[in-house]
Amino acid sequence: MLWQYLKDNHGLDCAASTFRAYIAKTPEFNAYFEEDKRISSPKGTVRFETPIGKQAQLDWKESIPFETKDGQNVEINVAILILSHSRFRTFLMSISKSQSVLFSFLTETFEALGGVPAEIITDNMKTVMDEARTEHSPGRVNAKFAQFAKDFGFEVKPCIAGRPRTKGKVETTMKILDEIHAYQGQLTLEELHQFVQDLSHRVNHEVHQGTGKIPAIEFKKERNHLLQLPAEKVRDSYRIKHTLVKVNASNMISYKSNQYSVPAQYQGKKVGLQVYDNQLWIYYNTELIAQHPISNKKLNYQEAHYQEALGVSMPNYPDIDDLAKRNLATIGEVYK
Secondary structure: OHHHHHHHHOOOOOOHHHHHHHHHHOHHHHHHHHOOOOOOOOOOOOOOOOOOOOEEEEEEEEEEEEEOOOOOEEEEEEEEEEEOOOOOEEEEEEOOOOHHHHHHHHHHHHHHHOOEOOEEEEOOOOOOEEEOOOOOOOOEEOHHHHHHHHHHOOEEEEOOOOOHHHHHHHHHHHHHHHHHHHHOOOOOHHHHHHHHHHHHHHHHOOOOOOOOOOHHHHHHHHHHHOEOOOOHHHHHOOOOOOEEEEOOOOOEEEEOOEEEEOOHHHOOOEEEEEEEOOEEEEEEOOEEEEEEEOOOOOEEOOHHHHHHHHHHHOOOOOOHHHHHHHHHHHHHHHOO
């Protein structure tokens, strides 16, 4: 993870193996990493491979504290689906872990994959299980999720509570997502969303350490073994709806008579609006371009959007940042 961060952001130009060797032979660095070595499980784990197209593993990387570039402290979650045979992964960053978000994520993921795995292994998350599976009980799948599984044609396979190794492929992916912490205070929520998508793309095109193969290449073989998608009408019933709206001359979109800012480059364009869990998510094509909490205020600006618009209209002003802050304070008082 450290090697990847230095490579992406500080021009590190060496192989990962070379970097690990350098760490190992530098006592003060090696001591730091040695402290965090995990103790092997005394029971061990039997490795097995899954037949092509049969299985996917589903989980959340939950409640990640993140400070955005503008100082906002939020908790984010990342949904993960990994095809067990090819190790092809899809991620979704979300503020919420609600069932509607999960259904929409799985629907759009299955559409992107071009099919559905025969079974999905999951832990005992509340949006899937009403009662956890244990060594003594099969548990009970939530009625809405059971209907979703029936509509898409897959079988739900909950893990026994307290046995994360049962879904080890997705647990391993969780560690990759720790890279998010390297960007604390450096990204907006929109940029973090894009980082998570870029991370998914990167790991799908790297050689997987466990298989020695590239997931994106193996997925091309696995795609043809997935189950057929249900009818579009069924899929649409589980999707969080997109509403097309036009960005006005002030770089704002309107929702319930209140206005919300977007970056200046989208002025005059049609963008997609999703509303869930008291948040607005604004997309251009499939790219998230802005996110706002739903508000009763008439005008809702992100400071970066307002600074950008001022910079275009007043390119020679000596201190755009200060002017933006003062104007936004005034706007906040006038348009409460």
